[in-house]
Amino acid sequence: MNYNINSLIPYIPTNEYDAVAEEFLHLYCEEALLRPMAIPIEHIAKNELGLDVKYIRLSEECDIYGMTIFSDGIVEVYDPAECLYDSKIFKRKTILIDPEAVKKTNLGCRNNTLAHECVHWYKHRLYYKMQSYTSTRQAKYCKCRVENLPNITEDENIMEAQARGIAPRILMPRATFIEAADQVGIKCKNENRDAIARLAKMFNVSRQSVRIRLNECGLL
Ligand SMILES: [Zn+2]
Structure with missing residues (x-):
């Protein structure tokens, strides 16, 4: 696998998405390469990748469906009971899934969102490790939106496209x-x-x- 040596984003052409998905399954769920089955993606996230999976509201408008947290720190989440945003501290290796926003995604499936966040952890953690050297108080995370905003960076665009492409191929x-x-x-x-x-x-x-x-x- 090639990486951009400055940003540490992996270079993955779209015609290699299947191969990356197979490499992931080879490591974490070999059986799925031998027979058709439902991939136990939450089990893989928790027990193979060691991620903490939390279901929590992330935005009032339900426009953020998932986040992967790469360094300890403060993350803004939404408290629907108070109708307010709240800052909470989360640990590195945490996946946050907004169960309401997931329903609004094109693929409307919690497993797809979990697989998507697993791809971010599996392929993009080196990029965020580099980013974490710049500021320590704010957690480093990726925020996955139902609709991509025009102001997200080129780096984020590339990684989002990779996660969107590879997740269904894992499942x-x-x-x-x-x-x-x-x-x-x-x-x-x-x-x-x-x-x-x-x-x-x-x-x-x-x-x-x-x-x-x-x-x-x-x-x-
Ligand atoms: Zn994403």
Whole structure:
């Protein structure tokens, strides 16, 4: 894997996203490369990557669905009971998921959000380690938004695209996904409504996520 030597962002062309997802599963859930299954992503986040997963509201407008925290420090979160933002201290290696905002994401699936934050930890922690040398009081974190804002940096854009691209490939690894699609009778140009629902259940992801993955694999 190549890194930008100044920023420590990994260079991952989109045609290598499948390979990165497979490398992740090889390390943390080998079984998923052998047979179609729902990836136990929360278990992997907690027990394999050693991340603390917390479900907490992050914004009033539900426009931030997840955060990964790379250094100890203060993070602003939203308290819906008081209708106020509040500063809280979180530890490094914490994932924050906003359960309300997740419903607004394109893929509307908690597992996809967990996988997305796992990719940030797996591939982007060196970048944030570099950043943490500049200020110590504020936690270093990435904030994942339902809609990308125009003012996010080029670095953040690259890493966000990588996490968005790799997360569904972890949850639906190419070879076993294609095998399962064949088993449930996915046919090119058919509506495939029931077969898609079965795949969504099998991999524990949303139907929309299955549809996108089928397209990527050239099966629809
Ligand atoms: Zn993200």
